[in-house]
Amino acid sequence: MLKLFRFLKPYRWAVVVVMALILLQSLSELYLPTLMADIINDGVVKGDIPYIWKIGGFMLGVTAIGTVVSIASSFLASRISSGFGRDVRSKTFRHVENFSLQEFDKIGTASLITRTTNDITQVQGVLMMMMRLMISAPMMCIGGLIMAVSKDAHLSLVFVGALPILALTIYLIASKGIPYFKVMQKKIDKLNLVLREGLTGMRVIRSFNRFDHETKRFKEANQDLTQTAIKVNQIMAFMWPMMMLILNFSSIAIIWFGGLRVSEGNMQVGDLMAFLQYAMQIMFSLLMVSMMFVMLPRASASAVRINEVLNMQPVIVEKEKLSDDTSEEEVDEAVERLGTGGVVEFDNVSFRYPGAENPAISGISFQALPGEVTAIIGGTGSGKSTMISLIPRFYDIEDGAIRIDGTDVRDLTLEELRLKIGLVPQKALxxxxxxxxxxxxxxxxxxxxxxxxxxxxxxxxxxxxxxxxxxxxxxxxxxxxxxxxxxxxxxxxxxxxxxPQIYVFDDSFSALDFKTDAKLRAALKSETTEATVIIVAQRVSTVMDANRIIVLDEGKIVGIGNHRELMESSDVYREIVSSQLSEEEIA
Structure with a gap:
């Protein structure tokens, strides 16, 4: 989690102010029991009413200062933690935007959503607690011990027995609960995944009447998370009663032995009451630390998941990049620098998805020229959409080269490359x-x-x-x-x-009727006379008029030519045509 604290750099002076305010608050709280002891010893016992009013008024002043300081420190800590959360979310989102599809496939959309929202919120909440307790708890504990010893060193031996027991209890309970917090975040991912699929796939669920199945999936994921949360909360629930038990036994011991000290004349009543308050402050500071132990493991697990995203380097690396505040003039200059061509060349290109045994496409070589329509057709799973996704570098090729106007796409910045391309994806979004x-x-x-x-x-x-x-x-x-x-x-x-210079249509006419499809293709001809047009299609009628048709089968090119040429030379193309068109239409 410490790695994420680099995002606190813009708030470093505000953090220093918070620490100073909390230090002042702790000092005021440590000073109050001593003032109370003076009132009892020198005011109540001696019957000195003016002294009681004097010290009482001073106590009210110290309390007022402590209250104001506490409010100011809480306000600043909230501002800092909220700004920290905003900055980390912004950084995470910008970093994720640079991911290739390979990184998205690896982490998963549902997990990325959870990490950008729930995980960062966990860390943000703990940061605010840390700023409040990081100085306050140690200060109250150490300061309380010093003040208690100053009141009566012999009675302070009670802490020698109580504090180790308290520390051991916190350690045993926390060590049992910490592993469950890490598991919980993964189960939140699972629940988010099931919920997202259920909401986005509602039409499919209704059409197949799978409500019971999806309800069962959600119930299982929800129940799994709930059981884990119950288990970890049951473990952590032991902490508070155990703390109070040790605290109450310590109070009994202090009053018992303190009473003996007072009766022997070795201690004043006011000092005993102050000692008891210092004991409460010491114990409660350890209780605050135990609360940190409840939240810190979960936040630590969340921080690891956030850092995993921030440290993940995209497999697609670009040599240069136009800055986020690139002006329109600079973008236009970039386009001019690239020329006005649009020649797309695949040179013996091969690609396989991460973890796949066999390549999705292999040995692909062809040219798509400006002013021409290049169509790609083939059976399901033949690699058509895979080829298209390689042009704008959604994935990087394994072998060979893809060139635009003679320049390898890997030698262009992603922004310059994608400025040249107008992509219409298979799924309209x-x-x-x-x-x-x-x-x-x-x-x-x-x-x-x-x-x-x-x-x-x-x-x-x-x-x-x-x-x-x-x-x-x-x-x-x-x-x-x-x-x-x-x-x-x-x-x-x-x-x-x-x-753009290059139009890429990835099966973009599949939802159109034949009449609209024909009208659209006719209108596109006049719009794309100087551009390179690459069309992936399932319909033969969509590609028949293309200047060049590439036939794919099992990731390899099995035919290139126009419709008439392929009808004579390609068995695969003839099979596709005969499955869609009647003999009269083919003729």
Missing amino acids: LFTGSVSDNIRYGKTDATDEEVTHAAVTAQASEFIEALPEGYAAPIAQGGTNLSGGQKQRLSIARALVRK
């Missing part, structure tokens, strides 16, 4: 906001005319204008208030408004 916001996601400074033109080309203008609010119509989370075809057309419009 929209964000909350308006229709125009989602189209402008491809180009933030797009004008209304550009947005409208992109929507018209994508065959989306008709249904957009039919919405009550038109382009200002709100989009629900995940685009659930639109149909699959509408979401796909908005995704296509988002890529079109970008006006």
Whole structure:
């Protein structure tokens, strides 16, 4: 957890002020029992009423100062811990944004959500407690011991028996509970995973009537977490009564032996009462430490998980990177520096997913040229989407090279590379906001005319204008208030408004009817005359007019050519065509 404290650097002076305030608060609390002893010894016993008023007023002043200081330290500690949590969340999110899909696959989306929210909250809460108790508890314990010894050294021998028992009790209970805290965070991950799948997959669950199955999954994950939480809380629940038991026995011993000391004339009554208060302060400071032991293990486990994310280096490394505050002019310069080509070349490319025995694709070589449409077709699992994901470097290739305009994609920054590409993914994903916001996601400074033109080309203008609010119509989370075809057309419009050099359509026409598909492809021709267009499709009708069709089978190219050439030379392509088109259509 200490590694995360580097994020406290901007707050170092505020932390120093908190420590000073807590030190002052501790001193005021340690001084009060001595003042009370003076009132009893020199005021009550002697009947000196003015002295009682004098010292009593002084006690009120010390208490008021301690209260003000306590409020100020709590306020500052809250500000620091909240700022720390904000900074760590921000840093974690920015770091995760740099991950390739390989890191996402390794950790899991559900776990990343838990680490960015629950885990950081755990550490944030413990940090606030540490700032309050880190100085206060040791100060009260050590200061209380010194003050107690100063009142009566012989009576202080009670602590020799009580404190080791107290420390041993805390150690035994904490050592039993700590392992469970680490397990709890993993079980929260599991619960988050099941819950997320249940909510995002609600349509599938309803369509297959699997409510009972999903309820059982959630109940098992929830029950598993609950049982672990109950077990750890049962263990930690022993701490408080054991502390109080030791505390009460210590109080009895102090009053018993202290009474004997008073009766023998070796100790004054006021000193005995002050000694008893110092004993309470010592014990309660150890109780505060025990509370830290309850929260610290869980926060420590959370900190390890956060550091695991922050220390994970993306496997995709770029040589340079445009800064986060890159201006539009600098972005335009980067695009100009890359040229206005768009030639995509695969040179003997092979790739396998992490942990897989066999490569997903191997020996892939082809060129996609500007002004042409390159289509990729093949059976399910043949590697079509894998090939597409390698162009913008969602994954890095194992062998070979992918070049854009003769430059290896690994020699470009990710920002420069992706500025050249307009990708329409297989699964249309929209964000909350308006229709125009989602189209402008491809180009933030797009004008209304550009947005409208992109929507018209994508065959989306008709249904957009039919919405009550038109382009200002709100989009629900995940685009659930639109149909699959509408979401796909908005995704296509988002890529079109970008006006990139390379268009990549990953099975982006699957939810469209044949009429809309044909109209869309016809509209795209005039928009992409100077751009490179790469289309992955399942429909033969979508790829028939392509300049170049690449046929994939089990991760390898088994045919390249246009429709007519492949009908003569490729058995795999003929099988695909015959499975979709009638003999009249083929002819």
